[in-house]
Amino acid sequence: MTRKSKPAAHDRHQRAEPATTTVLTQVRELIVTGAIAPGARLAAEKIATDLGVSRTPVRSALAVLTAEGLVSHSMNRGYTVKDIGFRDVLDAIDARAVLEAKACGLSVDYGWSVEELSTLRSHVERGRAIVDAGRWSEELEREWYGANRAFHSLVIRASRNTIIRSAIRMTLIHPIFGDIARISPVVSQYVPRRLRAIPDAPPDHIVESQQDHEAVAAAIEQDDAVLAEKLMLDHTLKGKKRLISVATRR
Amino acid sequence: MTRKSKPAAHDRHQRAEPATTTVLTQVRELIVTGAIAPGARLAAEKIATDLGVSRTPVRSALAVLTAEGLVSHSMNRGYTVKDIGFRDVLDAIDARAVLEAKACGLSVDYGWSVEELSTLRSHVERGRAIVDAGRWSEELEREWYGANRAFHSLVIRASRNTIIRSAIRMTLIHPIFGDIARISPVVSQYVPRRLRAIPDAPPDHIVESQQDHEAVAAAIEQDDAVLAEKLMLDHTLKGKKRLISVATRR
DNA sequence: GGAGAGACGATTGGATGCAATTATGCCTTT
DNA sequence: AAAGGCATAATTGCATCCAATCGTCTCTCC
Numbered sequence: 001m002t003r004k005s006k007p008a009a010h011d012r013h014q015r016a017e018p019a020t021t022t023v024l025t026q027v028r029e030l031i032v033t034g035a036i037a038p039g040a041r042l043a044a045e046k047i048a049t050d051l052g053v054s055r056t057p058v059r060s061a062l063a064v065l066t067a068e069g070l071v072s073h074s075m076n077r078g079y080t081v082k083d084i085g086f087r088d089v090l091d092a093i094d095a096r097a098v099l100e101a102k103a104c105g106l107s108v109d110y111g112w113s114v115e116e117l118s119t120l121r122s123h124v125e126r127g128r129a130i131v132d133a134g135r136w137s138e139e140l141e142r143e144w145y146g147a148n149r150a151f152h153s154l155v156i157r158a159s160r161n162t163i164i165r166s167a168i169r170m171t172l173i174h175p176i177f178g179d180i181a182r183i184s185p186v187v188s189q190y191v192p193r194r195l196r197a198i199p200d201a202p203p204d205h206i207v208e209s210q211q212d213h214e215a216v217a218a219a220i221e222q223d224d225a226v227l228a229e230k231l232m233l234d235h236t237l238k239g240k241k242r243l244i245s246v247a248t249r250r
Numbered sequence: 251m252t253r254k255s256k257p258a259a260h261d262r263h264q265r266a267e268p269a270t271t272t273v274l275t276q277v278r279e280l281i282v283t284g285a286i287a288p289g290a291r292l293a294a295e296k297i298a299t300d301l302g303v304s305r306t307p308v309r310s311a312l313a314v315l316t317a318e319g320l321v322s323h324s325m326n327r328g329y330t331v332k333d334i335g336f337r338d339v340l341d342a343i344d345a346r347a348v349l350e351a352k353a354c355g356l357s358v359d360y361g362w363s364v365e366e367l368s369t370l371r372s373h374v375e376r377g378r379a380i381v382d383a384g385r386w387s388e389e390l391e392r393e394w395y396g397a398n399r400a401f402h403s404l405v406i407r408a409s410r411n412t413i414i415r416s417a418i419r420m421t422l423i424h425p426i427f428g429d430i431a432r433i434s435p436v437v438s439q440y441v442p443r444r445l446r447a448i449p450d451a452p453p454d455h456i457v458e459s460q461q462d463h464e465a466v467a468a469a470i471e472q473d474d475a476v477l478a479e480k481l482m483l484d485h486t487l488k489g490k491k492r493l494i495s496v497a498t499r500r
Numbered sequence: 501g502g503a504g505a506g507a508c509g510a511t512t513g514g515a516t517g518c519a520a521t522t523a524t525g526c527c528t529t530t
Numbered sequence: 531a532a533a534g535g536c537a538t539a540a541t542t543g544c545a546t547c548c549a550a551t552c553g554t555c556t557c558t559c560c
Contacts, residue, residue, distance in 0.1 A: 018325055018543070020313055045511075054545045056306065059513080063270055063310045064317045069416050075268055076512055076551050091413040094356065098348040099417075106344065163341040163421050166319055167349075170420045171413050268513065295541075304515045309543080326521050326542055 019053045024061040026051060031070050031081055032175040034185035038083040042071060069171050084172060084186050086247060090240060092176045097236035099168050100152065103159035105229030108220055110160050117221065120158075123151040124217045131202050131210045138198050144206060151213055155220075155232070190247040205242050209235070269303045274311040276301060281320050281331050282425040284435035288333040292321060319421050334422060334436050336497060340490060342426045347486035349418050350402065353409035355479030358470055360410050367471065370408075373401040374467045381452045381460045388448050394456060401463055405470075405482070440497040455492050459485070 027047060030036045042062060044055045051058070062079045065071045071079045112120070127147040130140050156165055168174060176186050188196065212235040219228035277297060280286045292312060294305045301308070312329045315321045321329045362370070377397040380390050406415055418424060426436050438446065462485040469478035 016325075020543085043511075055512090056544055056546090060310045060313045064313050067314045067317055067420075069413075075266075077553095078512065088413065091411040094352060094411060095349065095413045095417050098352040099345065102344060102348040161341040161344060163319075163338065163345045163423065166421045167345050167417050167423070170317075171416045173413065173417070270513085293541075294543095305542095306514055306516090327523090328542065 019057040020060040023047070023051055023053060023057050024064055027058075027061055028065060028068075028070065028175070031065070032184065032186065036081050038081050040081050042079040042081060044078070070175065084176070086190050088172060089176055089187055089190065090244070092171070092173045093236065093240040093243070095171070096168060096173045097233055097240070099164050099173075100156060100236060101229045101233035103156045103161060103164050103168075104216065104220075104232035105225045106161055106164075107155055107158035108223055108225035108228050110158070112158055112220060116154065116158055120151070120154055120217055120220065123147050123154065124213050127151070127210050127213060131207055136198065136200055136202050140202075141198065141206070144202075144210075148209065148213070155216070187243070190243070192246070192249065195246055205239075208238065212238070269307040270310040273297070273301055273303060273307050274314055277308075277311055278315060278318075278320065278425070281315070282434065282436065284439075286331050288331050290331050292329040292331065294328070320425065334426070336440050338422060339426055339437055339440065340494070342421070342423045343486065343490040343493070345421070346418060346423045347483055347490070349414050349423075350406060350486060351479045351483035353406045353411060353414050353418075354466065354470075354482040355475045356411055356414075357405055357408035358473055358475035358478050360408070362408055362470060366404065366408055370401070370404055370467055370470065373397050373404060374463050377401070377460050377463060381457055386448065386450055386452050390452075391448065391456070394452075394460075398459065398463070405466070437493070440493065442496070442499065445496055455489075458488065462488070 027036075027042070036042070044058045044062070048055045048058045062071060062073070066073045066079065070082055072082050073079050124147075127144055130144045130147065133140060156168060159165070172186075176184060212231065216228055216231045216235065219231055277286075277292070286292070294308050294312070298305045298308045312321060312323070316323045316329065320332055322332050323329050374397075377394055380394045380397065383390060406418060409415070426434060462481065466478055466481045466485065469481055
């Protein structure tokens with residue numbers, strides 16, 4: 001017995017991460033992806049056994065999710081998944097619009113490093129390549145949304161404003177925007193099924209978004225904070241308008 | 251024994267509110283008011299005995315505070331109060347500026363009820379009366395800040411945007427803004443002591459803020475959403491500029 | 501037959517107990 | 531005497547346990 005018995009003794013209290021954190025991300029994922037339906041009760045016992053922990057970390061995680069606004073809580077009656085209505089989605093878009101626009105403007109005020117700028121360019125070019133590929137598919141769409149998300153996170157990070165970053169992450173803003181209308185079921189429930197089909201060419205709104213990204217990137221490269229902020233604001237609000245027009249067209 | 255034995259039986263499990271919620275607000279208050287210094291460790295056992303509960307609700311509350319960004323957490327090493335720097339305060343002001351400005355614009359878009367408008371007027375007039383009182387005191391200043399807070403909350407509520415509301419409440423934005431520079435020690439630590447003295451007449455920044463409120467209220471009454479949004483944005487950013495000029499003047 | 505009261509079961513919120521990890525102090529060693 | 535190592539103490543994180551509350555079902559009474 002010369003070896004330390006550290007590596008994997010009991011496996012029970014042997015976590016790299018607190019169980020509360022694990023449960024938190026897991027349950028949040030289940031809610032955001034719609035695996036747990038809105039309005040459903042969140043029985044602590046069931047979640048605990050499902051995830052292989054006791055109720056204590058589950059209850060902690062649910063408290064956090066309540067603060068985040070994803071679930072609601074009634075004294076002695078447990079937790080339920082909040083039902084996110086169309087109005088909430090629009091509200092979240094408005095909130096994100098101003099936060100992200102400001103982040104964009106601040107990033108220019110702060111100044112972009114050459115590395116950041118080149119990363120930004122690569123994200124934009126990746127999106128352009130996908131749009132210009134001459135074809136379209138679920139795979140390409142997923143990829144474009146990947147570039148989209150990378151573009152937006154980079155801008156938000158470049159603002160160096162951690163408060164805005166966590167404000168965007170917080171509340172419903174982040175979950176809802178997983179990737180507008182397609183990935184996030186919270187949003188896609190408001191989009192008619194036929195509009196969710198995969199066409200042969202990139203849909204108009206993606207072409208338009210790609211152009212928006214390029215315009216924003218250009219404004220950033222030209223150090224025009226005011227323009228960059230305005231372009232980013234318009235970009236997000238276009239998404240809101242599109243969602244409204246699409247949702248009412250049933 | 252004809253009376254119901256409901257009112258106050260054991261007092262132990264007889265809460266109108268979960269202990270987690272109580273602990274949450276209590277500890278948050280302690281942190282925001284500076285009663286617990288930044289960087290201090292938050293020993294669960296001590297907090298529990300101090301507040302007369304067990305460690306379980308305390309741990310839940312600390313998890314929420316971590317999500318809110320007020321405390322940081324290290325695995326197996328407990329929780330510590332996050333040290334909020336000047337940069338964080340400025341970041342929070344930027345975030346709040348755009349959120350509250352948007353809320354203001356949205357409130358006009360949505361439309362104000364006559365009751366809301368009259369409440370708004372009364373808050374503005376209360377502030378005006380205090381500023382015009384011809385004297386000044388700690389008491390008057392507290393009152394003016396009360397009217398200030400009422401004014402801002404009303405505008406935010408009138409936006410009908412619950413996401414923006416909780417975004418403002420969340421992260422550090424709300425605590426920091428308890429009442430700029432005076433009430434909140436998080437901010438006032440950056441303000442030289444001599445500037446915190448109580449003068450005989452209302453200080454310039456309060457007179458200016460009062461004027462701003464009146465201008466915003468006027469724009470709201472005239473249904474000018476764009477103007478109201480811009481005025482509110484400028485109002486908050488003025489506070490940021492003032493804080494910067496005051497903090498660097500040591 | 502319907503309404504209300506009461507009881508049972510299920511589930512919650514909180515307190516306590518236990519294993520593991522980290523911090524602290526003392527001792528040894530060079 | 532300083533540095534390192536070891537043991538002890540303190541504290542964390544989680545599981546378990548218990549009392550209180552809520553929901554539901556049944557039984558009774560009108």
